[in-house]
Amino acid sequence: MTNPLPPETAKWLKDSGFTVRTEAIWLEALTHGSFNSGSPQQENHARDYQRLEFLGDRVLGLAVAGWLYRASDSHEGKLSQRLNALVSGRTCARIARNIGMPDHVRLGKQAREDGGADSDNILGDVMEALIGASFLDNGFDVTRDVILQLWESDLSGDAGKAKHPKSALQEWAAHNKRAMPHYGVKSRQGPDHASRFTVEVSIHNVGKAEATATSKGEAEKLAARAFLKEFG
Structure with a gap:
């Protein structure tokens, strides 16, 4: 009972x-x-x-x-x-x-x-x-x-507003009980003063997204944003 x-x-x-x-x-x-x-x-x-x-x-x-x-x-x-x-x-x-x-x-x-x-x-x-x-x-x-x-x-309030895409992606992964995002540089092209980095972010058993920018950090940010748009 x-x-x-x-x-x-x-x-x-x-x-x-x-x-x-x-x-x-x-x-x-x-x-x-x-x-x-x-x-x-x-x-x-x-x-x-x-x-x-x-x-x-x-x-x-x-x-x-x-x-x-x-x-x-x-x-x-x-x-x-x-x-x-x-x-x-x-x-x-x-x-x-x-x-x-x-x-x-x-x-x-x-x-x-x-x-x-x-x-x-x-x-x-x-x-x-x-x-x-x-x-x-x-x-x-x-x-x-x-x-x-x-x-x-x-x-x-301001919860979730203007949050950095990498932080937002990490929060999304934690909430959905997924592995943490993994970032990797796929390619680097051009001279040192004008390099372009292509970065891929992946989450195991979810998917991956990539982006290209003039710095590794900016490419990671754009890749995280692309991932959230695709899978978030």
């Missing part, structure tokens, strides 16, 4: 803007894998948040992408750059702290003692899991409105 959602946690979720209809799914969203220290056959075994995190990540991305599309006429590359910053694990973790999530995450004793309640990775994942729970319990429109409320200051 699933344990009920603690009253203080139910109140916290409501105060944070969430609407709880099916308690079990919200309990799952707040449960870290370390909480299940016993056998799956034991009565107190609870499902952890990983599946809901997977779902919530996509819902968050769609909600924020929709807002960006409506709010700006920027080209695709700039939209992708802002999206990656706004839905990053670091941003999710910061918003989780802002609403007091650490007190409500269900962790195993050792994980809590090791600082799991203040881990960017855990808090970011649980934030996405709560979004997944909201989507299943209330649908997309309600969940989108909660996201836009919680992300309001970030959406109106």
